Amino acid sequence: MRDRDGDRDRTGHVADADVNEEDLKQRIADRMPQCGVTVPKPGRLIATVPRDGLLSLLHLLKTDGFEHLSLISCVDWIDEGELELVYHLWSQEKKVHAMAKTRVDRASPRMLSVILLFRHAQTYERELHEMFGIDFDGNPRQVPLLLDHWQGIPPMRKEFDLRRHARETFGVEERTDD
């Protein structure tokens, strides 16, 4: 898979294939002591940091070869009053998928945008703004993506009742199995 660039493979990444997940775990722990790292199975890495450390963690991972942002996801832990942001990164030469996670307050969720690190994060953040109500400081395009003139609470939040919404909007009755 090498081409004439020498130490770069055909996907453009610098080769670092000998590093395994445990080495990565140690490397992150050395440089970011506040970060909790686990390796749930081969090829997967989970790094959890407080909100303030997330950009440093993503920067660290990116310079370490995790250049592909697959997805930014969010999980609403309503009982704990927090939203968990999950940044999914992939390293082509290490063949490892990393999840960088942090939590933000559910009442007024704010996060720094990562578009300077990953350009296409713009759309993922735009969707999370729409679906979970998270403000991403620095993202210039926090406008509706999929919904049409939505007025209610962000619909992917756990307190949004889909069945009630369907009943009120479309007049669909609940089926009773008795």
Added chain:
Amino acid sequence: MTEPDAPTATAAPRELEMYFGPQHVGMVGNFGIILTVEGDTVVRARANPGYLHRGFEKLMEYRTYIQNFPLVCRLNVMDPDPNEALYAMAVEDLAGLDVPPRAHYIRTVVLELSRVSSHLMWMWGYANLLGFETLGQWAMGDRDYVLDLFEALTGGRVYHTYIWPGGVRRDLPDGFADKAYRVLDHLQSMLPEYDNLFFNHRLFADRTQGLAVLGRDDALAMGVTGTNLRATGAAADTRKDEPYAAYGALDFDVPTMQDGDSYARAVVVRLEIEQSLSLVRQALEGMPGGPAWTKMPNPFKWEVPPGETYVKIESARGEAGFYMVSDGSDKPYRVHFRSPSYPVGILVLERLLQGASLSDVGHIMLSLNIAAPEIDR
């Protein structure tokens, strides 16, 4: 949907804002683009998705694991099976279910047939749009032979609800391999015809070479995967990078092109059809015996242990991923699909359309092989 802060008046006296779609030459009613044009040159483009937003991820939080099984294939009508495979792989990972080797091979057959059927459907749309209507009809007709195979195998032509946690829903029916070989032979014999009529045709090359060029570095920086990435020279393919199903045991190359233009993207799809036919043949020939599924727990009382997982496969369009969180109950706590069309259909499309001619907008969009249902979910 339409951005509310978008300027409704034209930005400059010579510029005109026009709604390209959702009903337009490149797409039938499910994806729009808001273009700002000056004359017939596109100055700015804004993707306008959302027409197919059905709220799958929210719906799935309300349904049990077995109820979600027939739902997930509906995420993408052109290429439904990867979504079933992703869901199955995620549940297997969380629940610790083993998949027998035979099921891995059958899944490979189904996934590659799905890729062929998706690429043929793409070819139908793309060739029609460029004026090669005969090829469009041929491709759609040949896709029906693949759908015949699906019908024989699963009972369904478009949606198959076949790959489920623990294996597949039923074993191969008698005589399936022979039927499949006949279809593979036919498709293989049609490829030179496709080439003569379209891929080697000068009009196709003149219309697409050098058009909407996406460089390799930009593609990598913008999350592009699949055929669009491989058209820029990067040989990234989940089937090689993180083998699943039976891909680790099969022999195949990852076709690439270098130029990253509309032409390169189309040729990569054409090369992949040939490779997929070979993969189906290899999987059928190497098909091991044994069971095609492991016994699942009682689906009406099935609780999946708490945890989270991310699984991914190479769908017809690129990296399709699935993030699932379980809280230990009988329903998923959170699911999130990573669809390959998502980064491509919004930011990359908007960028490639800048400066394009209005007459090229439809087929630039189609050259990117965007599936609107995947974006909207």
